């Protein structure tokens with residue numbers, strides 16, 4: 053029988069609305085829908101509501117150097133480190149999805165060696181600059197910055213629509229700053245570190261100087277007013293903030309300046325670690341989450357980490373999948389056949405297929421395979437890092453669950469199940485935050501902290 057929802061494209065919006073109105077998930081919650089999975093795992097979920105998001109970091113030394121919406125709060129990472137400080141003597145820490153390096157920076161503040169992998173070269177640069185410039189003299193930084201040449205304009209990245217991203221005079225001023233930074237010498241490590249710090253500061257003012265906003269996705273902001281001199285004023289402020297933080301580090305954390313910490317530009321799914329770790333603290337991308345490449349394309353373009361859209365797409369295609377990847381990538385995944393699965397994933401896939409058929413229309417009909425690839429990607433990462441976890445070591449993940457075509461996907465519990473398959477024990481799962489589903493606003497989702505342990 054022909055579905056009543058199989059209408060032409062112009063009625064798409066109405067079909068969507070009808071689906072929302074008729075959804076059996078209205079007013080529901082993942083806590084209720086998780087019950088059968090929780091029972092099968094034989095565990096409980098405890099409430100441990102706390103701020104885990106990046107926002108408070110804008111007031112934290114070093115963490116505040118670069119704005120990043122999808123990161124951890126430093127205080128959350130510290131709370132984990134405090135929780136286990138009696139269990140390990142100076143633990144070695146890993147974050148396979150390092151982002152802008154929150155876990156590693158906080159680890160270094162405690163004197164712990166910390167390592168990470170990250171696929172976005174811009175984020176890897178930010179993290180490493182935050183980790184490895186602690187010995188730069190604040191006065192030297194200020195001196196180099198104050199003498200930045202202003203007669204060396206360098207063009208905006210040609211593949212970005214810079215003239216619509218920035219007002220004309222602002223664009224000119226950014227090009228003047230870019231030219232000045234590019235002309236700085238980097239003949240030795242000291243010069244290179246200062247140039248990295250100024251480049252980091254420059255990247256961190258781009259969105260504030262533009263007609264864009266990131267909340268958390270990058271988009272135009274209609275009524276934003278930016279003064280022509282904004283790039284100079286903002287860069288000046290940022291450099292002074294960095295200089296102040298360096299002063300503080302060099303007085304209060306001087307013993308930890310040389311503690312080894314680095315993020316490697318690598319795919320966590322296939323990187324071989326040579327170190328052994330006591331704590332893996334991480335947050336993978338969320339399935340219906342953000343695009344960690346397109347969201348940073350402005351910074352990536354201006355700092356030369358991507359020269360065209362093809363390069364951006366290549367980086368994105370290697371990442372743990374999210375729901376706006378290319379259809380070709382998912383087709384390739386289905387063709388490959390070599391994938392991890394389990395009975396929960398298969399059940400969820402089947403239910404999504406049914407529901408999409410019932411609806412007659414859905415944002416993406418390949419959604420069941422996106423879900424499958426997401427868990428296959430996470431399995432690959434977990435399989436790769438677990439052998440480098442010391443016995444007694446903990447693997448702590450923060451993740452949010454999803455609702456897809458009215459099917460509940462218990463991401464935290466599925467990760468726990470994968471952990472069990474790979475020989476870990478589930479120590480605890482805590483609910484850290486409640487979120488609203490993007491599809492059915494009245495449906496409450498969960499953000500959890502999963503603690504797995506290697507016995």
Ligand SMILES: C[S@@+](CC[C@H](N)C(=O)[O-])C[C@H]1O[C@@H](n2cnc3c(N)ncnc32)[C@H](O)[C@@H]1O
Pocket residue numbers: 120122123124125148149150151152153154155169170171172175318319320321334335336337338344370371372
């Ligand atoms: C939720 S963010 C982590 C943020 C981090 N906790 C912080 O505070 O900065 C996930 C990160 O994983 C990265 N990523 C995605 N797939 C990856 C992969 N296969 N290998 C390494 N990094 C990856 C993304 O670029 C993104 O920066």
